[in-house]
Amino acid sequence: MKKNDMNLYERYRSENKIKANYTSPIRLYLAIIIAAVLIVGAYSAKLIIDNLVIKNNITNLEQYVNNTEIVTQMDEISQIQSNISRLNEIETSVSGLNAVLDYIPRYDSVILDIIYYEKPAAITYTTLTYSDNTISIEFTAPKSSDASNFALSLQRTKKFADVSYEGYEYDSVTNLYRGVLVCIMEGEN
């Protein structure tokens, strides 16, 4: 029978090693808590430093941005831009107004000369009336054909939007025809 050697020292050493390697849970937990606090502390320190850096940058920027001369110049620029914007609005409105006002027909010799030039010689004005871009000509004429000749002659000039009349009547006292010719003026431009 083979004799086995008993190594009690080895066993003793092994047990001691296990005991030596054993860490109590409280220590472990404490270590974890301290580590957690240290990590959070380090992160907090980083945040504090970041804040300090950014505050420093803010102070520098504030000094630049709030510089009296720069603020004054920026106020002036802002005022200029506001005024440009206002002027653009005014220009738009005024251009629209001028387009309308320029289009309003002018009642003067230019249009009255055209009417007069186209008038048959025998026709005589009684009254000339202008209102709402319409010229009304009250006339007397010796012939019944004068009114139509006058109207067609004015239509041929193409200076009027419309030329019309609503009839005429014979006046036995003066032996003349009386009528009213209506000419609607066109816009100026």
Place this chain on the structure above:
Amino acid sequence: MNISKREAFLLFFVGLLGIVGALYMFVITPLNNELSSNRLYYESLESQKATIEISLPTKAKLQTKLDNLLEDVATEMNKIQQPINEAEFEHWVLPLTTKYNMKVLSTEFIEPEIVMPMALTTYPISYSYDIKTLVDAFNNVEPATDATPYTESMLLFAHYTYVVETTYARYIYFLNDVTAWDTSIYISASSYDFTSNEATFEFDVYSVEQLIKENVMDYTKDFDASGTGSGSTSEEAHPELGTK
């Protein structure tokens, strides 16, 4: 008191959570919030700085643009009359009536009001019916489009009326002189009675407040108006054309 391993672990876990939670809530979160708000503020300041650096060199150009625009707009505005009252308007008309020896019979001045001006108030009647539409389409006749300008901008409007006695020739000269004013004063209605030699002039005066007041008439001097209503027989109403 003895506690089991499991209880010890639970206590540790709760304690760890509590400590980390407290640190997060009372240290990290406020610091983070402060940092975030500082970053936002910093970014806004950066943006302001960038705006300043872009804007400052353009100031001279902007000023030039403003000056040029002001000149253009003022010129455009000066085509419209500066607001005038009826007494000031008389200093436009009475020198003309005096020039043409017109006898002023009556006047009427209506209080100014705010209006949208209209280029034309009367249009010819246009007719449309099925066959005409088809014929126009067959002949490729495009329907007429209204080119009359329109604006929604408002301006001051006054209406003044003068009734005078004058000759027909002088009536026309007067109309031409009003056109020659070349401003936003229009004769909106007028009549001439060849029997009584009586003329009516109704003025529409459109005006706006001016940016720069140019060519302002001097209203400080008194004016003596006169006129008998007569004219010269040699005056031609239509001198260049004659009768047909």
